[in-house]
Every structure is written in C-alpha cells, then in structure tokens.
Amino acid sequence: MSPLPFSKISAPLSALLAAVGLVAVAALTTPDMSEGTRLTLGVLLAGIWAVYVVQLIETLIVQRARDVWDRMPAIAIDVLAVLVPMAAFLFAGTRDQSLYCAIWLLKPLRDSTFVRLMGRVLTNEARNLIGVTSIFGIVMFGAALAAYIIERDVQPDKFGSIPQAMWWAVVTLSTTGYGDAIPQSFAARVLAGLVMMSGIGIFALWAGILATGFYQEVRRQDFVRNWQLVAAVPLFQRLGPAALIEIVRALRPRVVPAGAVICRKGETGDRMFFIVEGRVSVATPNPVELGSGSFFGEMALICGEPRSATVSAATEVSLLSLYAVDFQILSSSSPEIADIIRKTALERRGATPKA
Template sequence: MAPAPQPGMSWRRWAHLIIDRGAGDDLSVRLVHGGLVLLIIVNVAALVLESVPSLAAAHGRLFFAIELVSVVIFTLEYGLRLWTAPEHARYRGLSDNAARRAYALSAPAIVDFLATVPLYTALLGYNDLKILLLFRLLRFFKLGRYSPGMTSLAAALTAERKALFACLVILIGVMLLAATAMHFAEHDVQPEKFATIPDAMWWAIITLTTVGYGDVFPTSPLGKVVASITAIMGLVMLALPVGIIATAFAQEIHRREFVVTWSMIARVPLFSGLNAAEIAEIMRVLRAQSVRGGAVILRPEEPAQALYFVASGEVEIMREEASETLEEGCHFGELPLDTKAGRGGLAARAKVPSKLLVLDPIDFRALTSRYPDLAAHLHRLAP
C-alpha cells in the first residue's frame, strides 16, 4: 500500500506523484503502474478470448467480472488524473477548472474516457453494438502512458507525418501504374480477373506490399514482366517508410535525452561559456542515480564532491540560512577543479522519488586530462 504523503505535501500532490509522474524507484509507484499495466494486458487477452464462442459460453461470468472490475478501476484512474491535473507541470499556470478541462481534451484523457464506455453502455442495454469492441480495444493504447518507448515512437510518427504521407501518395501512384499496366497486359487473357483497372488494383496492392496471396496472378509473358517490376518496386515501397520511422525513432530518443541534459549542463555558470562539442563531452561522463522520496543525498558535515542535476522529481536543499526546493532541470553540489575537497554545509534530500544525473570529480578529471583545452577553459571560467 502506498505511504501517506510527507508533511507539507497535499493529498492531491501526493496522488499526482503516484498516478502520473512515477519518478524514481518508489515501491508504491511501481505497484500502481505495474498493476495498471497488468490489468490492461488482462483486458486485451479477455477481449480476444471472449470472441471464441465455446470460451464465451463456458467462462461468461469470468469475462463479465473482469470487465466490471476493470471499468471500476479505469474510472477511478480517470477521476484521479482529472482531479490531479492542476498539479501537472503543463497546466500549472491555469486555474483548477481550466487545467482539468485542458486535460480532459487531451488525447490520453480521451482514450481513458472511452475505455470506460463499454460497460456503462451495456448497463443501459446497448451491449449489442459492435463499436463497443473497438472502445474496449482502445485500452491497449493506455500502455503508451507507461512506456517511454511508445511515447517516443508516437512523437517520431508525428514529426515525420509529412514524409510518411508522401510515401502513401507514392504508393498509391505506383499502385495505379501497376494496375493499369497489368490491365492492358492481361485483360484479354484473364477477363474475369483483370477486366478493369479497379479489378487489377487488388493484385497491385497485394504485390506491392509483398503479401502475394496467389489468388490472382499473370499468365502472359508481358504480364509476368509487369509483375516482376511491380514486385521489385514493392521492396522499395516497404523499405522507404520503415527507414523513415526507424531513423526518426532513434533521433527522437537521442534528441529528448540530449536536449534535457544539455539544458541542465548549460545552466551551470562554470559551463556556460563552453561550446557545443565541450558540453557534449561532459554529457558522456554523467552517471544516472535514482533516489527514493525522503532519501538523504548530501549531509551538511560531508564535503560536496560531485555535481548533481535533477532529471526528474524534487530535491530540497537545506542551508544554515534557508532552504529551497529544486525541480527538474536544476543543479546543486560542487565540482572541485583541483584535488582539494569541496566545501561542506550543504544538505540535500529528495522530497519525492527522483532521478539524478551525477558528474563525479574522478570522471571529470579524466575527461579534462584527455582534453587539455577544456581543462584550461574551465580554470579560466572558475571563480
């Protein structure tokens, strides 16, 4: 069971961290998100198995129980996300009602809402509508919220939508050319299969997509030549969108990590005067660290011997005169440029489960030893 919120944290903030953010390796977050992922998988499996008449007749009550429990949990999840929407960084500048309205109109919220529709419509007597099967299947796309890879893939598809649309246009054009050529080559030989261009379009699209059912095929020498050229073009048409998507996916993952890390490093006054190549070298030696909520990162009696970047979560910095909360993108700690120990007096504690990027002095000195120009530049910038 998830622990109660820490002192000074509202219940809404605590619920937002559990249901939405999931930063760090907190057990409660892993249990909640893991349970929701498992429930989605069970739902999709039940939907598939329920389509088998013998299984539906033998286990109808079990399938209904799964549907009932799932919709109750999905409804609670949707309500929690709607209630905690003002805590989301994207909507913090809005009023509570405006934030909830903006979240309700977002794509993930619409999927969450439609996932709860089937049972309620069935209770109203509309359980024979076939479209309800599509709504139940939409629950599969809820997995995208818990998978950074699927989120990156969706972003890559959005970024390359124009190129993918161009591939579709090219595919349609090649299909029309192939169908027209096959119609003129085979309409006298096989009038029942290639009598018209629309009849030949089925053969063209099946050949271009390299499926080749074999229900329609050319028999004349000219038709076989057209089919050979079409098959070769099909390989090109298949490789083109695959290459675009694969490249965009890799670039999206690299871009997301690069931009976030770059912005954090560039904010450090010591590194603000570095060029792109020098910052990129520093990024290579960063070490990832996950901390639980409430965990101590630095103690006041210990000298600061590393530079910490907050990748996600919140870290409370406590000094003798005051304390402050650092959010995503901020940094703290100290990176000595010589062999002397850093200064003490700084305490740091993770307020919520957080992920940090750590720049250790040993790794940094190894880097500067390989790049003397970088070391000289940093010593000039050092206060």
C-alpha cells in the same frame, strides 16, 4: 489539488488490468463455457471497467487547464476505455457485449514514452512520409491500371476491374505474394517484377525516414537533458551558450548507485567527473564528501597522475564524465573552458584531496 488515488494508477498496473480484461474477453468467446464461469468473467470485466471510470473521473478533476492539451491522448484513451464498453452494454446484442472491452488494448499505451516519441517523429517527418505515401499510391494505381489492361482478357475473374487489380498491386508492392492472383502473360510478369522492386524501394524509404526521425529525436532529447545537467554545474554557469554547447557535446552523463566505487586509488585515470546530484565520499586519512557542483579526478587530465584516492558514491549520484581525449579536443576548440578547469583544479589541489 493533490493527485487522487486512482488518477495516478501506475502504468504497469494499468497494463495488468488491461491484460486481465483482454484474457477474459478472449475466454468469453469459448462456446462450451459454463454459465457460472461466464458470469464470473463478466463481473471481472465490470470491476475493471469501474476502476477505469473512477480513474477517468479523478483524472478530469485534478487535471489543470494548462495540462489538458499535453495530456489529451491519455485522456482520450481513458474516455474510450469507459464509453465504448458502456455503449456496447446499452446498445449491442448480449453475445457481443464483451468484445467491445477489447478497446482496453489502448490502455497500456496511455503512459508509454515510446508512443509519445513516435508521435513526435511522425509530426516532424509528416511531409516526407506523406510524400513517400503519395508515391506508393501512384505506383499502386499505375500498376493496377497496367495489370488490368494486360490481364483483363486472360484472367477476368482476377483482373476484370481496376479495383480487383489493385489487390494484386498492393500484395505485389508489399512483396507478400499470397498467390491468389498470378500474372499469366509475359508482359504482366515483367510488370510484376518492376512493381516488386518499386515496393522494396518505397518501404526502404519509409523505414529510412522513420529511423532518421527516431535518431534525431533521441539525440535532441539527449542534448536537452545533457544541457540541463551541464547548466546545473556551478563551474560552467559563467560560460556563454556557445561554450556550453561544446561542453554538452563532450560530457557523458552517468548515474552511479549508492555504495558503488567510481574510481580507485593508484589506477590510471582517463577522465574527470562533475557531480550534478548526490554526494561522493573521497577515501583519505580524513574522509571528505563532495556534493552537487563539485568535481574530482581532474589531475588525471591535467597532469596525468594516477588516482590519489578511492572515490565511491555516498548516495545515488548523477555524474558528468569528461574523458582525456575529449578534454584535449575541448582545449583546442574552447580554450577558455580548459583554462577554467585547470585554474580551478590547481587552486583547489592543496585544499581538497583529489582522486
């Protein structure tokens, strides 16, 4: 079944509807607003809710069974965006009905690649994050217990129980320091200094784990994308997995818009190019177009010759670039790849103009 109109509402439009709805919710909290304006904003919220209802229905209709699990977060957000305001209309008081539309804050996240990336990072790093969180809990409870023992007689209103002292421990661990609970005794102040330093270390661990997780996930995605691009080049299809890994590490993906000049005649070449998608035009007395699977600029790497022709993008073109430095490294680590490039380039030199 083909996608239906509302099931494919674009992410920007969904975010815009959510933003308009949230502005209306905020405006409805103004006490001196006229009834006419209040009614208009209520109708606007109802219209946005109706759009989300249609979107949810059509999404469920066109959703294939095997895609349900992958799309579950988006479907869950769509369901909440419809059911929470409806429940508020049916059961909440008149004054607070519109506030439940604030659930639409989640709408811009349903198609967010960042949220999906964040989810994968949290899943991959769950054990480490749970470990650091456990340390945070242990330090927090230990600090609250110590502060209770030291300060309970000095400040019974602030440290009269462990739950009260926990608030001070959380504020101190996060180095926020609201100033509503301040240790008075020397021992308690030493404790506060130790707790602050512990908090800095714990939050640094959290940040480091997340940063490493994001870096590894982005590298993993880049590697998969580059692997797919490299595997699409016919020149590399006869190579084994180990050689392909070397190529993936050496090649740099690049997208060039239609009409842009990729390299100019006479300039010193420092890289060659492989065409993954699109076409390029080689400006020679008899212009030549090269398409997917072709490569050009190889003589700059093999012989060090200047560019013999200007090459521009006839259409938007997806390229893989191999720099001279990487070619030399590749020649040392995987000589069979360099031999294939040299052999193919020399065979084609007399038949096809090269840049």
